[in-house]
Amino acid sequence: MxxxxxxxxxxxxxxxxxxxxxxxxxxxxxxxxxxxxxxxxxxxxxGLSGSVGKQLDGLGEIVQITRKPRGFFQELSNDEDYRILVGAKAIKNTWLGDLPGAIELWDSVFPDRKLALMDNYDMTMTALLTGTEPVGIQKDLILSGFIIPKPTAVNMNYKFSEGKAFGFGVDNDTIGGFDSGYWARDLI
The missing domain is CATH 1.10.20 (Histone, subunit A)
Structure with missing residues (x-):
């Protein structure tokens, strides 16, 4: 109308x-x-999903991240990978510090991959990724700590499973039992 x-x-x-x-x-x-x-x-x-080149660089300036983030070994010349980094930085800036919030924010960046975060209660956390395995720069960004939000001074262990990861007594989007669970492996 x-x-x-x-x-x-x-x-x-x-x-x-x-x-x-x-x-x-x-x-x-x-x-x-x-x-x-x-x-x-x-x-x-x-917006983030439609911006390219200088527009995307401008959004990166707003969230204070460059195409060559400090502590990362290479420049992100590909707009798709840089868009993920800018979105992840924006998410980290607005994250409230709780586990459900981190998973919700992860889903907004990677809707085709699932994330489960487990607090090991020893100043470490385990991030379980399921779905398609991240490769290349996306994998490097995850392992370097640029994507998954975590509390300061907490070490993060990264695990990956092609489907639901094997776990006893749990059946949800990321963990399944004997019928549907796969062995998770270290993401390296």
Whole structure:
């Protein structure tokens, strides 16, 4: 429904045939529709998922991450990998520090992979990744601690399983029993 049609449907019946009023509403409605299209276009091209090149670099500046993050050995020239890093940094900046929040934020960056975080109660955590195995730069970013949020001074162990990981007495998205569980291995 166009803006004009929306405004015209709300008019009282006595004003629906007013020529001057309809001309004003059509002109105003056309401008409103153009503004809606421009805002939608701006949102899709300037947001994280649609930005490329310098636009993506600008988003990186906002969250304070460059294409060559400190502590990482190579520059991210690929926009797709840099987009993941920028999204992960934004998530880390807004993370409240709880395990369910970390998993929810992970799902927003990698919807095709599942994450389970386990607190080992000895200043270490285990991150269990299931689904497609990360490769290349994405794997390096995960192992370097740029993707998965964790509390300060806590060491992280990374495990991977092609499907649900094997576990006793648990059956959820990431862990399954004898029927559906796979042995998890170290992600190295």
């Amino acid at each position: 166009t803006s004009y049609e929306n405004m015209n449907s709300k008019l009282l019946s006595q004003f629906k045939k007013a020529v001057v009023l309809n001309a004003i509403l059509q002109a105003f409605g056309r401008q409103m529709d153009e503004i809606k299209v421009a805002l939608s276009d701006l949102s899709s091209k300037r």
